Amino acid sequence: MEFRTKVELPVNGPKLHHADKLMIWGSCFSEHIGNLLTENKFTCDVNPFGVLYNPLSIAASMQCLWNGTLYEEKDLQHTADTWYSLMHHSSFSSSSMEECLEKINERIRKGHENLRQADWILITWGSSFVYTWKENGKIVGNCHKLPARLFERKRIGTDEIVEAYLPLLRQIKTLRPQLQCLFTVSPIRHLKDGLHGNQLSKANLLLAADKICQELDFCHYFPSYEIMMDELRDYRFYADDMMHPSALAIQYIWECFSNTYFTSSTLSFLKEWEKIRRGLAHRPFNPETEAYQTFLSQILLKIEELKEKLPYLDVQKEIKSCQAQLKK
Known part of the structure; x- marks a missing residue:
């Protein structure tokens, strides 16, 4: 007997190679x-602006990254000795205007270069509710806990989302003919929208992703939302707040994602790397024993052999960690 509803995963889609370069945007x-x-x-490159929830x-x-548009003082807000951007996570904020701009623009420069070299773009939408800054009518990415009276809240429609993405993705595809784009909808429920409001919000995102994927053959959809809602229907798969997926649920969705999109050689690498990671995480009672x-x-040798096979691999941190622990 089968006691759960298995979500049908995509088949015969493009495969992600370990050497591919990825850009990732979206919710937590x-x-x-x-x-x-x-x-x-x-x-x-994960979330160059920090966590963002709405598609627009x-x-x-x-x-912004595609154009390489750098921020200036006029693009920032200043409140209570803090400089910040309404499009960026609070981790970019600073008591110094110069430092805030430098942190933002450094990520824009890096993201501009990475986006123009990307093989895959992964986008996770969280909500179709947006907040508009009343002062200029622009949709913001982060409200920074400012008073609600400064914003207007509304739910955007499916067509509005689609119209924002089609020309942008076509533009990127022109430069990167091999580009693949993967959409997913976050399984995290936004209960502040109300249960019904959350469902309406997610429905807009699902419809928009479907329309984009029908229009552009290099765009695809991965059902992380459906896996959480329909397959993992048990509170043991939720964190203590009963909204976010638990570590177990995230691991299961990751395995579904891996088995769907990774090449066989990538999956083999993951198994090999997992053994190395576990070895590096091991903390013996006495690290100076001959056995340790x-x-x-042996771990260092395995890492160096992997690096030789895969020259693009960035394992300097792991190599230095091993070398630091070995007797001189």
């Missing part, structure tokens, strides 16, 4: 997936 769920990709040594803010940040020193030497 995209951070989870981005962190897993980074931990497994994929080359990826994500599209605006993509356009031999163990470290």
